[in-house]
Amino acid sequence: MRALTWQGKHDVRVDTVPDPRIVNPRDAIIEVTATAICGSDLHLYDGVIPGLRPGDVLGHEFMGRVVETGPGSTLKPGQRVVVPFTISCGSCFFCAQGQFSACDNSNPVEAQEASELLYGHAMSGLFGYSHLTGGYPGGQAEYVRVPFSDVGPIVVPDGVPDEQVLFLSDILPTGWMAAENAQIQPGDSVAVWGCGPVGLFTVQSALLMGAEQVIAIDHHPNRLRLARDLGARVIDYRHSHVLEALLEMTGGIGPDAVIDAVGMESHGFAPDNLLDTAKQKVGIGVDRAHVLRMALLAVRKGGRVSVPGVYGGFADKFPLGALMEKGLQIRTGQTHVQKYGQDLLQRILEGQIDTTFLISHRLSLEDAATGYRNFRDNQDEWTKVVLNPR
Amino acid sequence: MPGQDRNARHRDLAVLACAAALSLGAGMLLWRRATGGHRSDDAPGRAARRLDFGGYQVVGRTVTIAAPRSAVHAPWRDPAQLNRIFGGGLKVRPLSEDRMAWILATPSGEIEVETRLVEERAGEILAWRSVDGSGIDVEAKLQLRDAPAGRGTEVEAHIAWRPPWGLPGHWAARLGGTDPGRLCRQALKRLKMLLETGEIATADNRRDS
Numbered sequence: 001m002r003a004l005t006w007q008g009k010h011d012v013r014v015d016t017v018p019d020p021r022i023v024n025p026r027d028a029i030i031e032v033t034a035t036a037i038c039g040s041d042l043h044l045y046d047g048v049i050p051g052l053r054p055g056d057v058l059g060h061e062f063m064g065r066v067v068e069t070g071p072g073s074t075l076k077p078g079q080r081v082v083v084p085f086t087i088s089c090g091s092c093f094f095c096a097q098g099q100f101s102a103c104d105n106s107n108p109v110e111a112q113e114a115s116e117l118l119y120g121h122a123m124s125g126l127f128g129y130s131h132l133t134g135g136y137p138g139g140q141a142e143y144v145r146v147p148f149s150d151v152g153p154i155v156v157p158d159g160v161p162d163e164q165v166l167f168l169s170d171i172l173p174t175g176w177m178a179a180e181n182a183q184i185q186p187g188d189s190v191a192v193w194g195c196g197p198v199g200l201f202t203v204q205s206a207l208l209m210g211a212e213q214v215i216a217i218d219h220h221p222n223r224l225r226l227a228r229d230l231g232a233r234v235i236d237y238r239h240s241h242v243l244e245a246l247l248e249m250t251g252g253i254g255p256d257a258v259i260d261a262v263g264m265e266s267h268g269f270a271p272d273n274l275l276d277t278a279k280q281k282v283g284i285g286v287d288r289a290h291v292l293r294m295a296l297l298a299v300r301k302g303g304r305v306s307v308p309g310v311y312g313g314f315a316d317k318f319p320l321g322a323l324m325e326k327g328l329q330i331r332t333g334q335t336h337v338q339k340y341g342q343d344l345l346q347r348i349l350e351g352q353i354d355t356t357f358l359i360s361h362r363l364s365l366e367d368a369a370t371g372y373r374n375f376r377d378n379q380d381e382w383t384k385v386v387l388n389p390r
Numbered sequence: 391m392p393g394q395d396r397n398a399r400h401r402d403l404a405v406l407a408c409a410a411a412l413s414l415g416a417g418m419l420l421w422r423r424a425t426g427g428h429r430s431d432d433a434p435g436r437a438a439r440r441l442d443f444g445g446y447q448v449v450g451r452t453v454t455i456a457a458p459r460s461a462v463h464a465p466w467r468d469p470a471q472l473n474r475i476f477g478g479g480l481k482v483r484p485l486s487e488d489r490m491a492w493i494l495a496t497p498s499g500e501i502e503v504e505t506r507l508v509e510e511r512a513g514e515i516l517a518w519r520s521v522d523g524s525g526i527d528v529e530a531k532l533q534l535r536d537a538p539a540g541r542g543t544e545v546e547a548h549i550a551w552r553p554p555w556g557l558p559g560h561w562a563a564r565l566g567g568t569d570p571g572r573l574c575r576q577a578l579k580r581l582k583m584l585l586e587t588g589e590i591a592t593a594d595n596r597r598d599s
Contacts (some may be wrong), residue, residue: 018595018596019595019596020595020596021595021596021597023592023594023595023596023597024589024590024591024592025588025589026587026588026589072588072589089583089586089587089591090587091456091586091587092456092582092586092587093454093456093541096456104582104586105582105583105586105587105591106591107591108590108591108592108593109477109576109579109580109583109590109591110477110576111593112579113572125591125593134591134593135593136593137593137595145595147591148587
């Protein structure tokens with residue numbers, strides 16, 4: 001089959017690789033009909049996530065048609081499914097509590113030791129996202145082997161276009177959980193850093209959850225326009241001082257909740273970010289945590305901090321004093337996709353949530369490398385890339 | 391006489407030294423009794439900072455498995471299941487009802503360890519000890535107990551082994567990935583996967599990959 005493989009920093013190629021087969025009883029094989037490039041794929045493209053190997057198949061946002069099932073799968077050939085990027089067994093202590101992205105049983109034993117050393121505990125398995133999370137071949141391919149197919153995939157009715165439901169695989173539930181983690185109350189002001197796909201879905205979710213105002217922060221005019229179209233007020237950090245603006249736009253109190261939808265590759269001409277960038281370049285630092293630092297300073301006393309943005313390692317100059325002295329609460333984590341799938345599918349089918357507004361480009365899988373390059377280098381125009389294997 | 395005086399003085403000093411040593415010893419015994427000896431905390435021995443337990447290395451791991459104790463016990467008496475949960479790093483061959491050969495693949499060739507089951511109580515404990523002349527001197531014990539709040543079974547593995555070349559042998563095994571601590575940790579995790587999900591997770595896209 002054809003699949004997008006990672007070869008090194010800024011080097012991805014579509015190659016021919018062996019077709020997947022059923023390996024475990026609960027597996028299913030999916031023929032991919034639509035897949036997308038995620039903002040977090042750019043962290044892999046930029047080589048800042050540890051644990052990738054040349055030849056790894058990327059992609060964790062995908063959907064398709066079931067072509068083969070193992071004896072333990074509950075899916076049937078021919079069904080259309082969206083596949084969550086988190087691989088979860090559904091029966092361990094964590095899955096039983098709805099903490100699907102903390103699954104104990106989906107990361108192969110041999111791959112667990114690295115994250116145990118780095119994070120203190122083994123991570124769960126994820127599709128197409130480094131060997132720290134299992135090294136599972138991803139969905140930017142013609143076919144994918146989906147483990148625990150009786151737990152993850154969301155069956156979608158025929159007649160609903162792929163593009164309306166594709167983002168149930170990651171970014172829609174990720175934006176939803178980011179807003180949920182901000183514990184929004186009526187009357188709240190919520191600040192969201194980053195108007196990429198996750199940031200935009202976070203804006204949409206926060207408004208649906210009853211936020212009084214959502215303030216979105218970015219520097220790309222087109223992305224800020226998309227946020228404004230959703231109902232957010234916006235701050236362009238190239239034009240305004242963000243901390244001062246947030247204070248002024250919230251009656252001098254500060255936002256009740258702040259959400260970092262940027263993660264480890266912050267932009268901005270700030271001294272801490274320049275130092276982080278230099279450290280990342282020479283390989284002595286992993287995370288550029290400029291946005292998170294700013295968010296901790298911006299949030300009101302006793303406020304809530306939600307972090308859907310991906311971080312991988314260590315950050316210094318971290319305002320621990322603000323976190324403690326202001327009595328902040330912080331919630332974060334990879335998304336528990338399986339927890340939100342059915343509810344969000346229903347909201348899409350009822351027309352409450354539109355997911356297609358952010359798609360800017362549709363390419364064939366063969367052109368995936370072009371998609372990666374432009375999604376990284378021309379972020380204002382390239383807001384979301386959907387790939388079609390056929 | 392001066393010589394006798396000197397002898398007497400030496401005798402007195404010796405008596406004093408003995409008394410001092412005895413007092414020190416008694417004091418240390420009382421202190422150890424008061425503090426629980428070298429075990430001044432409740433952590434298991436394998437978490438100790440010291441590396442040497444009379445020439446033995448002590449390793450192990452506790453894992454909680456969402457399954458009843460009987461289900462966690464059974465695979466340890468089934469060679470086919472054991473071979474599955476050791477994932478090829480260690481192979482077992484039954485020799486008799488209570489004797490088993492464990493074949494460890496190392497970079498320098500295979501090492502065979504023959505063990506005898508020395509203790510077994512259903513759903514509570516299993517213990518093996520290597521027989522004389524075995525490739526490695528090792529004792530292994532599994533203790534099973536109910537986990538709190540209905541979370542299943544806590545399995546505590548405790549292994550004491552004597553590395554063939556002492557501490558350097560221990561580090562060589564650790565670097566080569568063949569130390570009993572790692573093998574046991576991985577086996578317990580595979581057992582957990584098998585009992586909780588019915589399968590062992592793999593990222594392989596095909597059986598032949």
